Amino acid sequence: MSNGLALRDRLATSCVRAVNRLSRLTGRGSGTVAGGRVGLRLAPGLLGSLARGRTIILVSGTNGKTTTTSMAVAGWGGVVTTNATGANMPAGHVAALAAGSSERGVLEVDEAWLPIVMNATRPRVVALLNLSRDQLDRASEVRQMAERWRTALQADASDGPVIVANANDPLVVYAAEVAVNVVWCDVPTTWLADAVSCPKCTKALTHAVGSWHCRCGFAKPKAITTTLHEQLVIDGRRVNLDLAVPGEFNRSNAAMALTALARIGVDLAGAVTRISEVASVAGRFSVRHWNRHTVQLLLAKNPAGFAAMLSTVPADRSDVWVAINARIADGRDPSWLYDVPFEELRGHRVLCFGDRRLDLATRLDYADVDFLVVDDEEVVPVSDRPVLLLANYTAFSDWLARSSA
Numbered sequence: 001m002s003n004g005l006a007l008r009d010r011l012a013t014s015c016v017r018a019v020n021r022l023s024r025l026t027g028r029g030s031g032t033v034a035g036g037r038v039g040l041r042l043a044p045g046l047l048g049s050l051a052r053g054r055t056i057i058l059v060s061g062t063n064g065k066t067t068t069t070s071m072a073v074a075g076w077g078g079v080v081t082t083n084a085t086g087a088n089m090p091a092g093h094v095a096a097l098a099a100g101s102s103e104r105g106v107l108e109v110d111e112a113w114l115p116i117v118m119n120a121t122r123p124r125v126v127a128l129l130n131l132s133r134d135q136l137d138r139a140s141e142v143r144q145m146a147e148r149w150r151t152a153l154q155a156d157a158s159d160g161p162v163i164v165a166n167a168n169d170p171l172v173v174y175a176a177e178v179a180v181n182v183v184w185c186d187v188p189t190t191w192l193a194d195a196v197s198c199p200k201c202t203k204a205l206t207h208a209v210g211s212w213h214c215r216c217g218f219a220k221p222k223a224i225t226t227t228l229h230e231q232l233v234i235d236g237r238r239v240n241l242d243l244a245v246p247g248e249f250n251r252s253n254a255a256m257a258l259t260a261l262a263r264i265g266v267d268l269a270g271a272v273t274r275i276s277e278v279a280s281v282a283g284r285f286s287v288r289h290w291n292r293h294t295v296q297l298l299l300a301k302n303p304a305g306f307a308a309m310l311s312t313v314p315a316d317r318s319d320v321w322v323a324i325n326a327r328i329a330d331g332r333d334p335s336w337l338y339d340v341p342f343e344e345l346r347g348h349r350v351l352c353f354g355d356r357r358l359d360l361a362t363r364l365d366y367a368d369v370d371f372l373v374v375d376d377e378e379v380v381p382v383s384d385r386p387v388l389l390l391a392n393y394t395a396f397s398d399w400l401a402r403s404s405a
Contacts (some may be wrong), residue, residue: 003319005049012043013050016098032083036091039098050097051105051121054081057260058117058161061108061129062142062171063191063305064253067245068129068275069108070281071257075271081105086282089113090120111145115152125260127164131196132173132304132337135331142171142194149175162191162263164256167223170195170205170212177221185259186210186223187252190311191304191341225259227251232260232272237378239272244279249308284397288403295321295389295403299396301330309390310344319381320345320388323353323395324336324360330393334359342367352381355396 001368005013020035028034040060042360059069066086074082081100083092088108097105109117111131113257118126126147129387140148153163153176165176168189176182198205198214205214213219226233232241232255243250254275258394280286284299313320334356342350349370352360357373364371374380391399 002167009043009046010048012039013044013098015039015042016046016095016274020095020099026042030086032095033089033091035098036087036094039310040091045120046121047097047117049095050094051123052069053262054097054103056123056125057106057264058109058114058121058123058126059106059129059256060111060114060126062111062132062134062302063308064129064249064256065108067250067281067284068127068253068257069106071254071275071278072106072127074278075261075275076104076106076266077274078102079104083107083129084282084384089346090117093121104133110256112140112148115148118152120290123161124160124347125164125263127256127260128165128166128172128176130169131175132167132191132302133336134302136333136336137331143199145173146171146199146211150178155179162258164263165246166252166256167221168192168212168248170218170220171199173221174199182221183225183259183263183298184221184223185225185255187225187227187255187296188248189252189316190249191298191307193303198371221400223253227255232258234259234268239268241272242276244277245285245404246312247280247308248311261398262361283400286405288311288400288405289388290399290403291377291380293380294383295335295399296386297396297399297403298390298391299389300390301392306340306390309314310341313345313348315347316346318382318385319351320348320390321351321353322360323389323399324357325355325392325394325398327355327394330395337363339365345369353377354391354398 016035019038023034056074059065072193073082079102081102083096088110093107129143131146163179163182165182166172167184167186190309198218200218201216205212205236211220224235232239258271283297300307300309326332346369350364352371352373361371361373
């Protein structure tokens, strides 16, 4: 894709590739961000130049971006350029587009950067998954994020992208309703704690099974995509949806990915088959081995993410492992633990790992959940079956690195 670039952009692209290659060779990083930063310093418009002529799908939201992006890539089939490592800001996008030559691309986008990335890449489709509170020490208040999305979508021209939006999230509906071309998806959405009041008039929203509305007239829009038990309906066409990854939230991710692909003409039957084969995404949901233990790794970074993952915990009385850090990538403030419905783990024993295992244990104590603080990992009892391990960002990375497939 670099042949049609101006000289400055071609030189910047070469630098992106060289810096990222050096980063990998020296072990200083994964080669997905450093080069992109250099490229943008040399050519500030490089993202738009690299995106020109490509069919781009953007995926954004607080939770599920990486999985939905991976599903969209798989469902599209063939070679698709993507930021598979989750480097979801412009430097990561530049690195991904510089590394891939395919004219088809699916990019995960940090929700705060979505307006800028939309403007630069001119995507064909934008999938808006959800909006909820995130890392408290640096993320925008969730209503502010909805306003930023709304402003960006309202300003977009009539030839702008198709917006594939979650009709069950009032904040997403508020942001997307002003767009010219919106396709609404009625998908499983378990977390609505950040949308209890109307973003238009501030009165309380009325939530019922499968619906929501406000007295001011703001209400759930009619959807063209609906998930029904084991089936999915898109544009009136019904298909079976049998996923290899667990949870209703992943059915939601798959429905959003498939709806986005349908907007660009991808065959639905083939896309469903390919998405159904996705069993692990960047280590998420993978079964790993560590120190005589078998664990299934689940990533959760905020209250909504943990609520979704807790819904996959079996009803038996098995142990559950939870690992919590509060490093820069996690957010330094772990008080969000008090918004997680850990009460759902009553009847299980929770083993507490990570830098902030004592904070976690305190929260579990308030929830009346049996727990064990793990200071010595050599005495962790061995289970005869895989143990679920829920971990936030850096704790997940630690466990992924220390375990084996």
